[in-house]
Amino acid sequence: MATVTSNPSVAAPAAKLPHGSVIMRIEPPRGLFNLHLGELWAYRELLYFFVWRDVKVRYKQTVIGVLWVVLQPLLTMGVFTLFFGRLAKLPSNGLPYPVFYFAALVPWAYFSTALQNCTSVVVDNQRVITKVYFPRLVLPISAVVSGLVDFAIGFAVLLVVTTIYGIKPTLAVLWLPVLLLLAVLTALGVGLWMSALNALYRDVRYVVPFLVQFWMFASPVVYPSSLVPQRWRWLYGLNPMAGVIDGFRWALTGHGVAPGPLMLASASAVMVVLLGGLFFFQRMEGTVADRV
Amino acid sequence: MPCPFGFSRCGQRSMSTVVIHGEGLGKRYHRGALQQSTLLRDQLSRMLKSPLSVFRRPKDETFWALEDVSLEVREGEVLGLIGRNGAGKTTLLKILSRITKPTTGWAEIHGRVGSLLEVGTGFHGELSGRENTFLSGAILGMSKREINRKFDEIVAFAELEKFIDTPVKHYSSGMYVRLAFAVAAHLEPEILLVDEVLAVGDINFQKKCLGKMGDVARAGRTVVLVSHQLNQIRRLCHRVIWIEAASVRQDGSPEAVVNAYEAAMSKSEGAPVGSRTGDHARGHFTGWEIISPENTSPHSLDIIGPVTVRFMLKLLEPIKHGIHGITLYNAERQLLWGWAAFELDLELGVHDLVYHFPMLPLKPGIYTWMVSFWDREELIDMGDLAPEFHVVTQSFQHPRDEWSGLLNLPSEFTVRPSSAAYSSRPSR
Numbered sequence: 001m002a003t004v005t006s007n008p009s010v011a012a013p014a015a016k017l018p019h020g021s022v023i024m025r026i027e028p029p030r031g032l033f034n035l036h037l038g039e040l041w042a043y044r045e046l047l048y049f050f051v052w053r054d055v056k057v058r059y060k061q062t063v064i065g066v067l068w069v070v071l072q073p074l075l076t077m078g079v080f081t082l083f084f085g086r087l088a089k090l091p092s093n094g095l096p097y098p099v100f101y102f103a104a105l106v107p108w109a110y111f112s113t114a115l116q117n118c119t120s121v122v123v124d125n126q127r128v129i130t131k132v133y134f135p136r137l138v139l140p141i142s143a144v145v146s147g148l149v150d151f152a153i154g155f156a157v158l159l160v161v162t163t164i165y166g167i168k169p170t171l172a173v174l175w176l177p178v179l180l181l182l183a184v185l186t187a188l189g190v191g192l193w194m195s196a197l198n199a200l201y202r203d204v205r206y207v208v209p210f211l212v213q214f215w216m217f218a219s220p221v222v223y224p225s226s227l228v229p230q231r232w233r234w235l236y237g238l239n240p241m242a243g244v245i246d247g248f249r250w251a252l253t254g255h256g257v258a259p260g261p262l263m264l265a266s267a268s269a270v271m272v273v274l275l276g277g278l279f280f281f282q283r284m285e286g287t288v289a290d291r292v
Numbered sequence: 293m294p295c296p297f298g299f300s301r302c303g304q305r306s307m308s309t310v311v312i313h314g315e316g317l318g319k320r321y322h323r324g325a326l327q328q329s330t331l332l333r334d335q336l337s338r339m340l341k342s343p344l345s346v347f348r349r350p351k352d353e354t355f356w357a358l359e360d361v362s363l364e365v366r367e368g369e370v371l372g373l374i375g376r377n378g379a380g381k382t383t384l385l386k387i388l389s390r391i392t393k394p395t396t397g398w399a400e401i402h403g404r405v406g407s408l409l410e411v412g413t414g415f416h417g418e419l420s421g422r423e424n425t426f427l428s429g430a431i432l433g434m435s436k437r438e439i440n441r442k443f444d445e446i447v448a449f450a451e452l453e454k455f456i457d458t459p460v461k462h463y464s465s466g467m468y469v470r471l472a473f474a475v476a477a478h479l480e481p482e483i484l485l486v487d488e489v490l491a492v493g494d495i496n497f498q499k500k501c502l503g504k505m506g507d508v509a510r511a512g513r514t515v516v517l518v519s520h521q522l523n524q525i526r527r528l529c530h531r532v533i534w535i536e537a538a539s540v541r542q543d544g545s546p547e548a549v550v551n552a553y554e555a556a557m558s559k560s561e562g563a564p565v566g567s568r569t570g571d572h573a574r575g576h577f578t579g580w581e582i583i584s585p586e587n588t589s590p591h592s593l594d595i596i597g598p599v600t601v602r603f604m605l606k607l608l609e610p611i612k613h614g615i616h617g618i619t620l621y622n623a624e625r626q627l628l629w630g631w632a633a634f635e636l637d638l639e640l641g642v643h644d645l646v647y648h649f650p651m652l653p654l655k656p657g658i659y660t661w662m663v664s665f666w667d668r669e670e671l672i673d674m675g676d677l678a679p680e681f682h683v684v685t686q687s688f689q690h691p692r693d694e695w696s697g698l699l700n701l702p703s704e705f706t707v708r709p710s711s712a713a714y715s716s717r718p719s720r
Binding site: 023024025026027028029045046048049052053056057060127128129130131132133134197201203204207286287289290 | 314321332333386387388389390391392393394395396397398399400401402405407409410413414416418419423426427430431432433435436
């Protein structure tokens with residue numbers, strides 16, 4: 001009788017038989033909404049390896065490696081401070097410009113990179129997709145997770161910047177994991193739509209940078225959300241990244257807008273986008289190997 | 293009969309449990325969808341040009357890459373899939389490995405499945421050999437612990453101990469293939485689906501891999517193997533399915549199915565093989581055939597001998613000092629035999645150059661005749677003759693490729709008590 005000779009954690013168990021064998025049923029795609037989350041869990045090691053590959057390759061290909069992750073938001077912060085702060089004299093909630101911009105740029109840089117990587121992840125991995133099976137959902141998840149390494153580095157620099165300006169963190173920092181999770185889920189939710197669309201239409205990846213740019217100006221990255229007129233606030237609140245960025249500034253400095261009831265609205269919006277994205281991605285999953 | 297080589301094909305095994313069961317499997321592709329642009333821009337411009345076309349389905353030509361295929365594979369069985377390119381073999385393999393979903397039918401698979409559809413799945417050029425071993429192993433379905441355990445063995449198998457920390461982009465193609473295959477060869481799924489991956493690498497490494505695959509089969513693992521190397525199929529498989537035009541054409545023993553397939557191939561092929569050179573205005577070879585024994589196909593042979601073959605040479609002018617050369621190559625283009633005749637005085641017209649071989653001990657496979665004709669130093673015609681020469685005889689060789697050799701020599705083998713007549717000759 002068949003025995004599972006090695007660690008079955010990366011196998012594809014649908015159901016275990018008493019004698020240890022694994023049964024799997026192959027059928028035409030069905031309209032039912034079934035995410036096979038158990039299977040996804042069984043493939044968590046593969047998720048780890050995809051993230052590990054992304055991180056390794058990213059730091060190997062650039063000469064200055066990790067330094068680049070630090071430099072990029074620092075340089076952007078410099079440009080924003082000079083043009084939006086000193087020249088355009090946009091308000092900053094009474095915060096020093098570098099802190100004001102850097103606190104927004106760290107979560108925003110994570111979000112925009114994660115979204116863009118997520119968009120192209122299916123097409124980038126088409127050789128693997130057409131040659132071996134694994135739950136395709138592993139790919140977009142790996143794309144948003146691997147961005148967290150850059151985020152961690154950026155966040156460390158952010159702590160250095162706030163310390164230099166003598167800003168002491170308060171208990172409000174406990175909000176940061178929640179805010180980060182919201183950013184991750186937003187990137188994943190939108191990214192799922194974009195990666196599935198990109199598998200169908202290759203030019204979607206050219207559209208996404210514009211979307212990201214537009215989204216940045218629709219979020220309080222270069223300006224405080226207090227500039228938005230009161231009667232449009234509710235609409236603004238539906239943008240989850242607005243809550244994330246305001247929340248980051250507030251949690252780190254105590255200045256600006258604390259997460260309020262609008263966060264609940266944007267969190268609900270994210271869940272809708274995410275569930276829709278999962279559904280759309282799963283619809284495409286069964287035939288993606290025929291398309292890419 | 294116990295197998296002298298320990299190879300599973302010789303042994304009796306209980307193949308009771310069905311581990312792969314497919315019923316009415318079919319896969320339909322939209323030819324239109326494949327040709328249609330995958331750019332949103334083109335779709336949008338189509339919509340703008342004729343807004344109504346959005347509601348009309350584009351001319352949707354569909355074709356079935358696989359149609360109503362049912363199969364059962366038992367535990368420990370090595371099943372070969374053969375057929376022309378595009379017949380549907382790979383589609384079937386992709387459905388069984390869950391890379392793509394079937395349009396119709398269903399299949400049930402009992403056990404861990406590993407698929408090897410390509411050498412080097414998941415390899416990344418920037419990463420070192422060590423890193424790629426882990427990455428590719430994980431993508432192919434191994435756990436981290438499993439790869440850790442087998443790592444030294446994999447590196448030794450690939451013979452890459454010195455270069456394991458070099459990025460694979462600096463590897464030669466041979467090194468790359470060796471590492472990629474070493475990773476794949478150490479997969480230990482219960483069911484292994486393999487597509488033509490052995491068609492790469494140098495001959496020696498191929499043999500090593502075949503040996504490793506023999507081990508896999510011996511270990512009682514179930515294997516489904518797609519290959520165009522019919523000898524490999526003959527050696528490794530217990531059963532062969534021939535897929536033709538998206539459906540099963542024949543399902544049976546390797547000998548029966550492969551021979552039938554080869555016979556069908558040699559009948560349908562008419563295109564010239566290889567290139568021909570020479571001054572064809574003076575003469576050329578028009579073809580070749582087996583005169584005796586008489587077969588359904590004059591280009592396939594099912595006995596060791598005697599065999600009579602003729603080569604038709606058409607001369608457009610008389611040649612006084614003709615030289616004729618002949619060589620026989622196997623599918624790997626190894627020269628098996630060569631011969632030449634000198635000082636031939638031939639008239640204008642068609643000549644039969646007839647060879648009678650009391651015995652032609654070739655192992656089953658595809659061979660090519662190369663013939664030449666010269667007028668002293670001047671070449672008149674030289675090149676491969678079409679069609680190829682298909683040998684479908686019984687095999688009298690070692691069941692493992694690396695020990696089978698080139699010649700298919702029938703021998704009678706007996707073991708008997710050593711008699712006085714042999715051991716002690718009367719010494720006078």
